[in-house]
Amino acid sequence: DQQVKQNSPSLSVQEGRISILNCDYTNSMFDYFLWYKKYPAEGPTFLISISSIKDKNEDGRFTVFLNKSAKHLSLHIVPSQPGDSAVYFCAATYGNNRLAFGKGNQVVVIP
C-alpha cells in the first residue's frame, strides 16, 4: 500500500511563477518529511525537509508546509526557474530509518 501519495503527476509552470507540489500521507506515525529532486539519468538529491513539530520550513526559493491534521504537505518553489524542471519526490519516515517515497511529480518550467 502506498503510504505517501503524490497526485497530479505532472505540472507545467511559467518561469518566475510559483510551483506548488502536494503530498498526502496515511501513516500518522511519520515524524519527518523530505522532498527530493531528480533529473533524468541521475539519482534523487535531497532538497528540503521538515520535522513534524514544525509547520513550515524555508530554504531560499523552497518552502515546505506541513498540515498534520490533514496529513498533507506541500512544496512551494518561488520563483520557478528552468533549472527546476525535474521530478520531485515526497518522502516520509518515523524513526525506523526507512523512507517511504511517493511516486513523484514531473515539473516543467517554461522559459
Add this chain to the structure above:
Amino acid sequence: DAGVIQSPRHEVTEMGQEVTLRCKPISGHDYLFWYRQTMMRGLELLIYFNNNVPIDDSGMPEDRFSAKMPNASFSTLKIQPSEPRDSAVYFCASSLTTPNEQFFGPGTRLTVL
C-alpha cells in the same frame, strides 16, 4: 568527494542469469540503502545496512535477491536467477548517522530479457 558510485550504469542480461550490482558509498557514511524504482511501484527500499550490518531486509522481494556489505566502502546486490520482472532502476544511497538525508548514486538500469 565523488559521491555515491554505482556500477554498472546499464546492464542487459537474459532471464536466468546472475546479476551483480555494485555500490561504493560516500566515505564516512554509516548507512547504506538499496532501492528499486519501477513505474508501477515507484521508489521502494529493498534493504539497508548500518555499519556494514544488514538491519532491515523486509523489502527484498524474494530469495533470488541478496545483498552484502563486506566493508564500509563496498556493497553488492545480487539477483540469481534474474527474471524479466526484475527490470528496473536500482539505486544505492548512503547517509551519515542521521539516515533521513540520503545521498543517492546515479542508479543502475537493469534490463532482463
